[in-house]
Amino acid sequence: MSISTADVIVTSPGRNFVTLKLVTSDGVVGWGDATLNGRELAAAAYLRDHLVDTLIGRDEDRIEDTWQYLYRGAYWRRGPVTMAAIAAVDMALWDIKAKKAGVPLYQLLGGASREKLRVYAHASGNDYAALSQAIRGYVEEGYTAVRIQTGVPGLDSVYGVSATAKPGEKYDYEPAHRSARPDEEEWDTPAYLRHVPTIFEKVREEFGPELRLLHDGHHRMSPIEAARLAKSLEPHDLLWLEDATPGEDQDAFRLIRQHSTTPLATGEVFNSVYDYQTLITERLIDYVRSAPTHTGGVTGMKKLLDFAGIYGIRSGLHGPTDVSPIGMAAALHIDLAIHNFGIQEYMPHSDLTLETFRTSYTFDRGFLHPGDTPGLGAELDETLAAQHPYTPAYLPVNRLLDGTLHDW
Numbered sequence: 145m146s147i148s149t150a151d152v153i154v155t156s157p158g159r160n161f162v163t164l165k166l167v168t169s170d171g172v173v174g175w176g177d178a179t180l181n182g183r184e185l186a187a188a189a190y191l192r193d194h195l196v197d198t199l200i201g202r203d204e205d206r207i208e209d210t211w212q213y214l215y216r217g218a219y220w221r222r223g224p225v226t227m228a229a230i231a232a233v234d235m236a237l238w239d240i241k242a243k244k245a246g247v248p249l250y251q252l253l254g255g256a257s258r259e260k261l262r263v264y265a266h267a268s269g270n271d272y273a274a275l276s277q278a279i280r281g282y283v284e285e286g287y288t289a290v291r292i293q294t295g296v297p298g299l300d301s302v303y304g305v306s307a308t309a310k311p312g313e314k315y316d317y318e319p320a321h322r323s324a325r326p327d328e329e330e331w332d333t334p335a336y337l338r339h340v341p342t343i344f345e346k347v348r349e350e351f352g353p354e355l356r357l358l359h360d361g362h363h364r365m366s367p368i369e370a371a372r373l374a375k376s377l378e379p380h381d382l383l384w385l386e387d388a389t390p391g392e393d394q395d396a397f398r399l400i401r402q403h404s405t406t407p408l409a410t411g412e413v414f415n416s417v418y419d420y421q422t423l424i425t426e427r428l429i430d431y432v433r434s435a436p437t438h439t440g441g442v443t444g445m446k447k448l449l450d451f452a453g454i455y456g457i458r459s460g461l462h463g464p465t466d467v468s469p470i471g472m473a474a475a476l477h478i479d480l481a482i483h484n485f486g487i488q489e490y491m492p493h494s495d496l497t498l499e500t501f502r503t504s505y506t507f508d509r510g511f512l513h514p515g516d517t518p519g520l521g522a523e524l525d526e527t528l529a530a531q532h533p534y535t536p537a538y539l540p541v542n543r544l545l546d547g548t549l550h551d552w
């Protein structure tokens with residue numbers, strides 16, 4: 145049998161998603177996710193204009209060979225657009241193979257290594273009262289791990305905190321605004337470094353020692369600033385400090401490690417195992433943060449996590465709402481199967497997104513499970529998708545108070 149059709153579908157049920165649909169000559173359908181937030185049409189064009197014709201007639205069972213054909217065969221390796229396009233093809237092929245076998249994908253990856261997947265929620269607030277109410281809401285829902293993002297006095301908007309959120313309101317943070325050009329935000333690292341440890345002290349005081357706490361620095365600190373924050377947060381026992389400094393400078397993490405035992409996570413903007421090479425072999429991080437959607441799919445992510453596992457580094461896969469439910473499903477099957485699972489990020493998609501994409505994964509008291517539907521257990525309703533055309537939307541850019549462009 146072989147691949148007979150390949151269609152690229154860009155839809156925007158609340159936000160933009162890029163989906164690949166493969167159909168085999170005997171009618172088996174496979175779905176893949178190539179969503180690249182703010183650059184969706186580049187990933188769609190890569191698939192449509194450069195990959196689709198090479199897929200028709202290929203044996204759908206040859207997943208590793210197809211992955212290598214698209215990765216090595218392009219000559220131009222790596223990069224987020226290339227790796228998102230490869231990811232979509234790879235996920236769709238795994239979906240087809242698992243459907244043909246009549247098993248959920250995790251069974252083909254070695255079977256379940258655990259019963260369920262611990263996830264972390266996103267709590268934020270412009271002040272402590274709002275943040276505390278958000279955390280309490282998640283704890284009542286059964287979450288055992290919460291990412292804490294706080295407003296900073298003197299700054300109008302801060303990454304991870306909704307400017308319009310009401311106290312206790314959840315699932316509210318959507319940074320990619322629908323507009324022809326990005327919003328501009330402002331930033332002041334000294335104010336942030338002074339404020340954040342005081343918030344974590346209050347959270348520990350109110351919620352006790354057992355709740356797992358996480359924080360995302362979102363690439364905004366220099367290495368020595370990151371070291372200072374990691375050191376100042378040590379008494380508050382974080383599960384991880386994420387993206388403390390821009391990760392493409394892998395050597396910079398040595399400096400943070402020299403100063404602190406706060407566990408470190410990075411990699412949501414990475415797309416290849418080579419982006420992690422120094423970080424993993426020198427044990428400079430504790431968690432891998434990529435998403436299968438941006439890392440060459442199930443095949444690319446398995447290679448990366450197997451490599452990390454040799455060095456005792458665990459998964460903390462990216463699970464924002466800017467990967468589609470198909471990409472999220474792929475992450476959950478990998479999480480369930482690998483030995484070195486750490487935790488999974490979980491930001492539920494909107495109701496509109498979940499009407500347009502149907503999934504088999506389930507949430508129960510702070511834990512996810514991919515479900516036992518054959519394949520990935522996620523698919524796109526093409527009729528509904530057609531009702532929501534692509535709308536330009538971009539992540540913000542960020543400037544220091546004097547106007548200098550900074551990392552967002």
Ligand SMILES: [Mg+2]
Pocket residue numbers: 360362386387412
């Ligand atoms: Mg992050």
